[in-house]
Amino acid sequence: MSVRLYIGNLPKEEIDRQELQAVFADEGDAVTTKLIKDRKTGKCRGFGFLTVNNDDQADQIIEKYNGQLFKDTAIKLEKALPRTKGDESEEQSAPKIASPSSSSPTPSPNKEGSRREKGSKKPRRGSGGGSRESTSNTDSxxxxxxxxxxxxxxxxxxxLAAQATN
Structure with a gap:
């Protein structure tokens, strides 16, 4: 079973997949890379993915290449979380990263709250002085x-709750 690794902290410039693949050339043809680029500019969005054969190989590659320099920046390697059914394509959505210290599942995105109608406006945070309106938030x-x-x-x-009761 193949395992996907998130490659982060890539330089945001014009990079092609072959350059990134060359970093992992020592691993042979068993690994494949995918570079995520901006559709308009064609420049790297700062991350990509590496697909390897199994968990053992993934752990070895993370240990070997995490922090290695690629075009003067240290790359970051982590296991990528699996994509869920409600996600958009990876080029449009933010990367999801598995944290080694976390075992809690990632909540699926709320479709209703993820897209707003054209005319709706969301109040900005930290916009100068002035008083904030109090709005009632629903769970969603x-x-x-x-x-x-x-x-x-x-x-x-x-x-904090324990301190407040004391």
Whole structure:
């Protein structure tokens, strides 16, 4: 079974797939790369993917190449989270990264909240002085924490609740 690795911190310039593939040439034909580019400019968006044969090979490649310099920047390698049915194509969506310290599943994106109608406007954060309007948020509109840190956030909430009762 193949495993996808996220390659991050790539330079945001014109790079072709062969240049990125050359970095992993020592691994042979068992690995394939995919570079994510901006459709309009053709420049790299700063990340890509590497497909390897199995988990053992993935761990070895992460250990060997994580932090290696590619065009004067240290690349970052991590296991990529599997794509879910509701996701858009990877060229349009932000990359999803598996965190080694997290075992919680990633919530699927809310289709209703992900796209707004043309005329609707969202208030900007930190826009100068002035008072903020108080709006009632429903569960679907609430800001959800990053799933990689959700367990730590929950621990902090429990600690604060315990301090408040003392």
């Amino acid at each position: 509109d609430a800001i959800r924490p990053d799933p990689r840190w959700a367990s730590e956030l929950e621990k902090l909430k429990q600690m």
